[in-house]
Amino acid sequence: MMNQKHMVNLKWVLSLVLIASLLVLSACGNNKVDTVQETSSNQVMETATAETTSDTSEQAIEVTDLAGNVVKLDKVPERVIALSAGDMEIVYALGGTVVGRTTVSDTVNPPEAEDVPELGNMMNLSLEKIASLNPDLIIAHQQLNAKSVPALKEMGVNVLLTGASTLDDIYKTIDIIGTVMQKNSEADTLIKKIEDKVKSVNKSENPVRALIVFGVSGNWMVALPNSLSGNLLEVAGGVNIAKDYPQLEKYSQYAQLNTERILEANPDAIFLISPGPAKVAMDSFTKEMENNPAWQSIDAVKNGHFVLLPNSLFGSNPGPRVVESIDFFIEELEKVKQ
Template sequence: MNYNFYNLNKAVMACALIPLLLTGCGAGSDPWEGQVPASQFASAKETSEAATITVTDFAGREVTVPYPPARIVALSNGDMDIVHALGGHLVGRPTSSAAEENLADIEEVGTTHELDLEKITFLKPDLVLGNAVLNTKDTAMIESIGSHMILTEANSASDIQNQIRLLGKVLDQNDKAEELVQSIDGKIREMQNAKLSSQPRVLIIYGAPGTYLAALPNSLSGNLLELAGGVNIASDYPELDSFPHYAQLNTERIVESDPELILIMTHGQPEAVKEGFFKEMQVNAAWNGISAVKDGQVHVLPSDLFGTNPGTKVTKALDELRSLLEEAQ
């Protein structure tokens, strides 16, 4: 979808036409009031003089950006997907991202873990979207090249919905954003109304070569598992100080819980991660007595849906989980 970007004259005309949407143009209520937590977007406003909007991002920062931004760099798959779904103009995307075919030619600019400042500078974005935990340290650097940075994160389906609303506000696509939010609500209601005959016991593992951690309910995958109807056996595992959404695997407790389904998520190299995990299990024969292992219910989740924030595709992630849960019943 193409956008008509506001210059000064158009912004003034817009003030006369749509005062309810542009709070800087005079009286009129904010159409998002009461729909989003006040702490999330408490100070959103638009000013006709500079064609900007001020929002509060997920790190609690008030950020003023061009309204709407003409050139956007996304450092995560979730933000990339949401901007694309809302019709925003992406000029930079995450390196090695699972991009749709029509996004494949967009310049790769690194990731939230390690952004490529030289490439970002060359692209001259109005707005760079980063992660609230990983990229707070990078905001000054991004601002030094004349760009603006909004920080987001997603540890639940609700967080993704708030991401959509925030970016919908920035892109002047409130109605479209609400449609996407409602589609997620609809999928969640579908899961709730079509309950499983039983709730399979599930262990979700985040895997990288040589590293395996259990996903907790406060993680995105843990939240989606509960919404899909599964029971997370690691729900009471102690969280790691450095990774509070994950816990160390505890073989004794896993064997005691006897999960019926083991799901492995990874950012990349899924087969290598699965092979490494099976080698880890072979070291301890106790794993062989677990129902999920005996019944062949050990699966690697699609990395574009679970190795990262899936954005609007969270509905597909829920469908994937429900299908696996039904198979494991």
Template sequence: MRNRLSLVAVVAAIILIICCACGNTSSPAEAGSEIAIEDFTGRSLGFDHVPERIVALGNGEADIIYALGGNLVGRPTSELPQSLETLSEVKQIGTAHEVDLEKITLLHPDVVLGNSPMNTKDIPTIESIGSKMLLTSANSVHEITQQIELFGKLLQQEDRASELVDQINGQLAEYKAAVAANSPKVLLVYGAPGTFMAALPSSLGGNILELAGGVNIAADYPRLQSYPQYAQLSNERIVQANPQYIFIMTHGNAEQVKESFLKEMADNAAWNHVDAVKQGHVEILPNDLFGTNPGTRVMEALTLMRNQLSAS
């Protein structure tokens, strides 16, 4: 009798295990299936689980990962926008321009989110420490929505990513339907004290400007080889185009940059004949929205630009 009861218990245990296995509702990544993605350079990357330790080299990437509920263990060495203040204790690891490999190594990240083409050279180094580098870019609103979708797939948060993208596309559709009849001419400048460049339509700032209804007077300027989204300033062409607005974008100290730019204009009397100067329409744009990729906040940047262009 005792042997018979033992046999019954064993059979019951086996049945219970089989039932539990059949009822397993884990996500594909949790069940051992690989998460296969392709970054903006066409490189294929595979992950056997949802990355739990993520390093972002840019605030825009950090913003998107945060919005999708991902776990950031490393963030850029830069001032955080108010929307990301909760990440203030996250380790700072340099920037896309200057990667601090030693700090990144100590964090043991599953993946490092970098910029294409800027961080292409860093791929072998990141892979040498056992991590993977995922490269994207944000030279337009559309590319930011592509970033959101890609990171959503990486984190298995496709539904949340779709919600964020739908919000952006919905606002874009409303803006396109209400384009102003008279588009003001604008010079969009990016730089630091002593070094200034004109932003082309192929840059994020240039794309936002056009979507906001402005005319970029530097649209046909020859691009710089080292910074293909920007062009060298031409005093003669700027004066001839006579922009109604001049907007300045920067990573650095806003007031110092504006003061430096105004000094350069003062050294050339021809600038005094430009409408933007005569009307006092020379403004610094917020660096958290225009000096870097604003991530999910890109429509805030577009709204601000529209409001600036409608100012009297």
């Protein structure tokens, strides 16, 4: 038989074992609860993330286009038609695609848009083809597509109007299309790229004085600084001799071609741009100058600084390639100085 002292020690040992067991069970229980709570928390976060992603792609979008119209979309458009080359290039530059485009006389940019169905030129669109593509957004030019806009809206399709007259308008167009596509970060990056180009231009102390002629045979005008080509000339460091000409009532970005004022200003360079075939325009205006001996006294003509501006870079909104438009002017202005 155990004595009393041994009995006490045994009870003490058993008590310690019991306490240790309870502590282990308690710890296991707490770990289990913590694991359940952590799993539950993760599931809630994953669900919240999924809901946020879904909400972003399906949320309503509202923008004001360059014509001042409020355009509302239920979600990010999936079938976009762009009726100007510049707007199409913006869509692709931001990571999107189009299902329809206008016919262009120059190389299609970007190359991946070459096989996209053509819808006619900007002045003669095929409304039937447009309808057959089931677009959920049409990006149109407010001036060049003005006659077609009512019919486009009658299709029940959202129409977003652009029409870059200045560099600031190009920035606004990129920002608007970026918002519609939910590509705001990409739009900011693209705008900054253009802004950096503008900041990098070195302005000369003796800038080239230039004239920009716009139009077709028998109907020539001169571009003012508030036109796209006029604005880009100044961005590139040139001076527009027509900056003080009175603007036309119907075409506020242009002024009447006044031979006397041009002779008096004696520009160093003359740039020509036409909405029609480039060579036809060049030949036509050259012939008109040859028929008027006074033109032969102008420095630009005497020195052969008479340059045709490519439609792809100056005809309407050049989109992301506006940096190429600026470079074109810079190179031509440098030639005059040499």
